[in-house]
Amino acid sequence: MDLKLSTEDAAFRDEVRSFIDANYPPEMRVANAETDLTKEQSLLWHRILHRKGWVAPLWPKEHGGPGWTLTQRFIWEQETSRAGTLPPLAFSVTMVGPVIYTFGNDEQKKKFLPRILSGDDWWCQGYSEPGSGSDLASVRTKAVRDGDHYVVNGHKTWTTLAQHADWIFCLVRTDPAAKPQAGISFLLIDMKSPGVTVRPIITIDGSHEVNDVFLEDVRVPVDNLIGEENKGWTYAKFLLGNERTSMAGIGRSTRYLKRLKEIVKAEVNEKDPAFGEFEREMARVELDILALEATELRVVARMARGIDPGPAASLFKIRGTEIFQKITDLTHRAMGNYGLALREHPAGGNAFMPGPEYGRTAAEKYLNSRKLSIYGGSNEIQRNIIAKAVLGL
Structure with missing residues (x-):
């Protein structure tokens, strides 16, 4: 979903694009960056963003955030997702950091927040x-x-x-x-x-x-x-609200949907009845992504005014994870035999396997994404939360 941007926001978007192109480390551009990179490699982009002052877009400026507007935050999310950059470690920046600056004392803020921002503490x-x-x-x-x-x-x-x-x-x-x-x-x-x-x-x-x-x-x-x-349950719920809201994963789903379309075009004959089925399924997924993105914009706007996301965080968690699981399932099916490849972990590393490059990690991504509907509170639990908070059940 493209926003109609002001001249100032359009300039900011161009700055973000240029910054990513010029600074994102090439060694981080691997298929399974979350698990294939070493700790130090994983922190390369984090430290670049810290030097720029952009490592914690959602943090208040007084605690080290960049002081962006809501639109600038959204632009940042869009552009980094489209570029496929590995975000800073969520457990540090998205989860415990906000708990510390919201509920921690001054000494805790002084001790922990700078080291979270710098990447010195994982x-x-x-x-x-x-x-x-x-x-x-x-x-x-x-x-x-x-x-x-x-x-x-x-x-x-x-x-x-x-x-x-x-x-x-x-x-x-x-x-x-x-x-x-x-x-x-x-x-x-x-x-x-x-x-x-x-x-x-x-x-x-x-x-x-x-x-x-x-x-x-x-x-x-x-x-x-x-x-x-x-009183830890109060702080735990606050953290889970931030975690589940970030699980929408719209940028990631958009990027993987684009790759899915390319794979279907390459691997499925247009005369095959399956081609039409894939097209219909991809159209449904694309509509789901657009609907979730519109909902996210509304909720983020409320959060920017200090309103708790409430059950909307559970909605993001459910729909975001289901959408991505659907995309990985379709991708795995579209590749046919190539989707059977699975690297030998950890001993074999990136051992050579026949077939197109995208076939070498598809099975791993499909299998790994099964966890998404479980962690962070299973989707069944999230439905219970929504039923209680919205329907009063």
């Missing part, structure tokens, strides 16, 4: 546990007060990119006698602390993206508690 998210995924209020990791420290014991799982992390923000149970949501606190834990162990989980597509994190008698300073003890 954060991961300690929410899910075995048996406590979508039912997040049932977390069992315990934090017991011992003087000026908490002693933390528990097990977090599906922890994305924890193998690179310097810090983890965790939901911990500080009052086991309270109702589930009432006894949770939001704690920041140094991953170098004695008692923290990270164990890799190799996913169905063969990549090392997620991990188990074990916490055994980990001593965490009380100064690392965000806000009030036992």
Whole structure:
């Protein structure tokens, strides 16, 4: 969806395009950048954006944001998505950063925010546990007060990119006698602390993206508690609202839809009845993307006025993930036998495989995208949230 831009905004768009063309690192232009890049490679663009002052578009200017208008933020999202740039680490910039500057004290803001912006600290998210995924209020990791420290014991799982992390923000149970949501606190834990162990989980597509994190008698300073003890559920919901809103993934879906159209043209004969079916399916997906983008514009405008996204965040999560899963499914089907290719991970790396370049990662993207409707609160849970908040059920 193209906006009618003012002269000033059009100049900003041109500046963004020129900046990306001139500065985006070529080594980051790989098919599966989220899992194939090293930690330092992943941070190259982050650090370039930090030097420019553009690394945290949604942050208030007083905390290090660029002070952009709503339209400029939207232009930035459009242009970076179209260019296929890897965004700065969401756990740092989109999730824990806003929690710290909204609910943290002055010392916490001073300590953590500059290092998030610079990329000196890499954060991961300690929410899910075995048996406590979508039912997040049932977390069992315990934090017991011992003087000026908490002693933390528990097990977090599906922890994305924890193998690179310097810090983890965790939901911990500080009052086991309270109702589930009432006894949770939001704690920041140094991953170098004695008692923290990270164990890799190799996913169905063969990549090392997620991990188990074990916490055994980990001593965490009380100064690392965000806000009030036992009020962590409030901060967790705030964070999840930001996370789910960002899951719309409109730019990513638009980019992958464009690639899908190219693949269908190359791989499916126009005389084949399947060609017409693909065209109809792609048209439906394109309309879904446009509708979701229009909805996002309305909600972002409300957020810019300080209005909580509420159940709209759940809507973005549902539709955004379903749309992308549909695109990867159609892509996988369109490539036929080429879609069977799967790299040997991690030992084989980018081993040669026959067929077109786009066939070498299609199966991995299809398999990996199955998780989208589960993480961040499963889509079934999101429908329950909408039913309760909108319909009063």
